[in-house]
Amino acid sequence: MSLPGEHEFRTVDSREVYSGAIVALRVDRVAMPGGREADREIVEHHGAVAVAVLDDDERLVLIRQYRHALGRRLWELPAGLLDEPGEAPLVAARRELAEETGLAADRWSLLVDVALSPGFTDESVRVFLAEGLRDVGRPAAHDEEADLEIARVPLADAVVMALRGEIVNATAVSGILALAAARSGGVVLRPTEAPWPDRPEMFSRRKRNRTGTGRT
Known part of the structure; x- marks a missing residue:
């Protein structure tokens, strides 16, 4: 038997259960310590990016968007x-x-990478910091994005909103608190092209393979 932290969790079998527009579901059979095998349900996702947008007055650009899974509008960072x-x-x-905001930025940094819920999904988000803002005009929007509310909130107030439970989106909470911590601690942020080992690939690969074989 291997020592704690040394076991190889091999996937001995895998089957696709569902594949949709933005997620797929597969079930993996995984080798566990002690010789057991167990099924693990995995939601595959494209992955996403988000932007903590900070203006010259240290205000964050937040959006308020309807999220059907929760049935209400949430304050979030611009993301896709x-x-x-x-x-x-x-x-x-x-x-x-x-x-989402009609803005462009002249200065970009990598703020934080977030694995949203690694117990059952490979979804991961890379959050950037954008500064040096300028207006470029927002294109016509559709569906939920046609109802976006956009606000500028002082960074300190955004931290309070997160701690009060007024901001609950995991990416937004992570990005806001990471930015506040970096500002207060003088942390040098990573370059925008830093390695991202947890960027999801499986769902995109599955869709490419399906297109290549002529399946829809």
Whole structure:
């Protein structure tokens, strides 16, 4: 028997249960310590990017968007899926910032990477910091994004909103608290192209393979 922390959790079998527009579900049979095997349900996801947008007055640009899973509007950071094949995370972040807020930024840093719920999904989000803002105009929006509310909130107030439970989106809470901690501690942030070992790949690969075989 291996020592604690040394066991190899091999996947001995895997089957697809469902594949939709933004997620897929698979069931893996995994080798456990002591010779057991157990099923693990995994929700595959494209992954996403988000942007902590900070203006010259140290105010965060927040959006309030309807989220059907919770049945209400949430305060969030501008964000979007990494669902364009081969698109770099920073390119996606610039695109989402313009689409959701009509803003562009001259200075970008990597703030934090967040694995949303690794007990059952590979969804991970890369959160950038954007500064040096300028207006570029927001394009026409559709569906939930046509109802976006946009506000600028002092960073200190955003921290209080998170701690009071007024901001509950995991990416937003992580990004806001990380930014506040970096500001107060003088932390040097990583470059935008730093390695991202947990970027999800399986769902995108599955969709490419399906397209390549002519299946829909």
